[in-house]
Amino acid sequence: DAGITQSPRHKVTETGTPVTLRCHQTENHRYMYWYRQDPGHGLRLIHYSYGVKDTDKGEVSDGYSVSRSKTEDFLLTLESATSSQTSVYFCAISESQGPSQNQPQHFGDGTRLSIL
């Protein structure tokens, strides 16, 4: 299994509080991703990173920010959590991308976040 650790694994918090989720990898992969998984919607990309301090938005980025100061860590922050952000959040990593490099994405075990 790819060395991906998400923390915390479970969190319950209140509306309006800031929340930070951490993804840590030991594979030295360049690409890292944050997804959320909701019933009826499947997995949707929030943000991704293609290198240290290089990030870009996914399809559901509103209300989220990310940071990547080191290769191994990718942080997802909810500045002011809302109930609509209750979800399961997954981090994924990939060695490389590009038309000649078809590398699979590998996923962590997820963080279950409940906003009350």
Place this chain on the structure above:
Amino acid sequence: KQEVTQIPAALSVPEGENLVLNCSFTDSAIYNLQWFRQDPGKGLTSLLLIQSSQREQTSGRLNASLDKSSGRSTLYIAASQPGDSATYLCAVRLYNTDKLIFGTGTRLQVFP
């Protein structure tokens, strides 16, 4: 906009059956298609990745095919076992992006 559909949403079969899971996508401009398995409360495990130039990939009892022109992929599971019970997801990587678009999955139960 790329849409990925998986049919059926749920499937229950007796042990030993060969079965086929379906994935369809609306835009054929893809780099690759990936099949994943997800166990309850767990993350996704990559099973097979088919590049856009390939027709199929095999791993053990699993065989995935890709027909890009018709926007379809199938995952064939031979001689199913109770340990195969899980949700199976397909995802396409869009051309010229780093993004995966996922289907909503097929929940498979294999009973003894």
